[in-house]
Amino acid sequence: MSGRTQEQVAPYMAVGLSTVVHGIGSRRDIERNLQIVEDGIHAAVSIVGINMPVRLIALAEGALTGFTDEIFDIPHVTAARDLFIDIPGPETDRLASLARQYDTYIVAQCKARWPEVIDKRFFNTLFVISRQGEIVHKAAKNHLWCRERSCVPHDVYDRWVELFGDGIDAFYPVLRTDDIGHIGTICCSDGEYPEAVRALAFNGAEVVYRPSEAVPMTQMGMEPGGTWLLQNRAHAHFNNVYMVCPNVGPVYVHPKMEHPYDIAGGNSHIVDYQGTVLGHTASGANTFVAGIVDIEALRQFRTMNLNSNWMKDLRTEIFRRMYSEPVHPKNLWLDAEPLQHADVDEIYRANIGRLMPGEASHHPRGPFPERGTSRPRNPLTRPTGNTSGACGLRRRTNSCRHASVNSCSTMAGSRVAGVSRTRRRLSLPGRK
Numbered sequence: 001m002s003g004r005t006q007e008q009v010a011p012y013m014a015v016g017l018s019t020v021v022h023g024i025g026s027r028r029d030i031e032r033n034l035q036i037v038e039d040g041i042h043a044a045v046s047i048v049g050i051n052m053p054v055r056l057i058a059l060a061e062g063a064l065t066g067f068t069d070e071i072f073d074i075p076h077v078t079a080a081r082d083l084f085i086d087i088p089g090p091e092t093d094r095l096a097s098l099a100r101q102y103d104t105y106i107v108a109q110c111k112a113r114w115p116e117v118i119d120k121r122f123f124n125t126l127f128v129i130s131r132q133g134e135i136v137h138k139a140a141k142n143h144l145w146c147r148e149r150s151c152v153p154h155d156v157y158d159r160w161v162e163l164f165g166d167g168i169d170a171f172y173p174v175l176r177t178d179d180i181g182h183i184g185t186i187c188c189s190d191g192e193y194p195e196a197v198r199a200l201a202f203n204g205a206e207v208v209y210r211p212s213e214a215v216p217m218t219q220m221g222m223e224p225g226g227t228w229l230l231q232n233r234a235h236a237h238f239n240n241v242y243m244v245c246p247n248v249g250p251v252y253v254h255p256k257m258e259h260p261y262d263i264a265g266g267n268s269h270i271v272d273y274q275g276t277v278l279g280h281t282a283s284g285a286n287t288f289v290a291g292i293v294d295i296e297a298l299r300q301f302r303t304m305n306l307n308s309n310w311m312k313d314l315r316t317e318i319f320r321r322m323y324s325e326p327v328h329p330k331n332l333w334l335d336a337e338p339l340q341h342a343d344v345d346e347i348y349r350a351n352i353g354r355l356m357p358g359e360a361s362h363h364p365r366g367p368f369p370e371r372g373t374s375r376p377r378n379p380l381t382r383p384t385g386n387t388s389g390a391c392g393l394r395r396r397t398n399s400c401r402h403a404s405v406n407s408c409s410t411m412a413g414s415r416v417a418g419v420s421r422t423r424r425r426l427s428l429p430g431r432k
Helices: 026-049 076-082 091-103 154-165 188-192 194-202 227-239 295-304 314-323 339-356 403-424
Strands: 010-020 054-059 105-113 124-131 135-140 173-175 182-183 208-210 242-245 267-271 278-282 285-292
Touching: 010 026, 010 242, 010 267, 026 054, 026 091, 026 285, 054 285, 076 124, 091 105, 091 124, 105 182, 105 188, 124 182, 135 182, 182 194, 188 194, 194 227, 208 227, 227 242, 227 267, 227 278, 242 285, 267 285
Parallel strands: 010 054, 054 105, 182 208, 208 242
Antiparallel strands: 010 285, 105 124, 124 135, 173 182, 242 267, 267 278, 278 285
């Protein structure tokens, strides 16, 4: 028996911050959002810290940048170059000073470049800053919603595995601390997959950060929080973890927008390890949610409970064949530049086709007419009388999305080549 006695983790307050966000048109626009975040942290700690020390502050997805790239289908390489951050960098330095000032961990999300993995790409990145102002955790989002064009580890799978290995920790790393427990991070659509939080729990997570979800998920049904809160309560219950889930506030979709729009629907919440809601706020407009995290109580529950500690008798062998066949193709963007909405839709539809059994009874009686992919006009681009873009693509509202003549000629060629390579990769065996 070791002579070292492990110190107990004292209960602490966790705060989820929901802030109004200004969609960025360049990296320098992030400063405006950082100021709103800073004001929110000052307010939250001043109020919540009266009850108990605040040791974890969680920001919403999009709090620093908004979602300009997704909404206006900005080419991935352009967004990586012009919009997003490096970690560490000036933006994380600003948050680090707040972590030191308030003696708290800050967990946040931002789309960021990972040049050590691959050049000209950005990943939707989760990171934790310690009480000392050091970046102590960094992870990438693994699953996207259908209008997000971030790169994920699976898109560059071979390179990711070369650098980090192929174990759970390579894709779902957990930060182990002596003062706030073991922290896992996912983001938005990651939580639509039960496997994500289960992977973190298997890897030792006790507190899971899952920021932001959008309408209609946050509004479905009569219960507050819709399916987003339903999912997070289930994650907490099935895996005996705390869920800290701040939602983004109303968003100025682009820098020239006069009024913000509440695309997320509020409903931030914190859930305990039995699925009980500790804190909930309906509004997301510069608000916060708070709850007490008691790591020692969680550990006692996991150790003593023979009934609702569900992982204790999981029969892992019987599930292994479920994942023996691929669904979504890997390495899509290892060699090709990431494509845009309409082309990636084809990939998703091919995935759906492989998942459906061959019997006609499982298919709709007739195909529904498909709606074309509409793209909002980019307000950052002045309309001209020209009917075609620099790359020769005919304009549908703003079908030429490229930033310059040079990028148009490059992207036009790579887009065609990328579609061809993608289709070749989709020649996968049918599921058994």
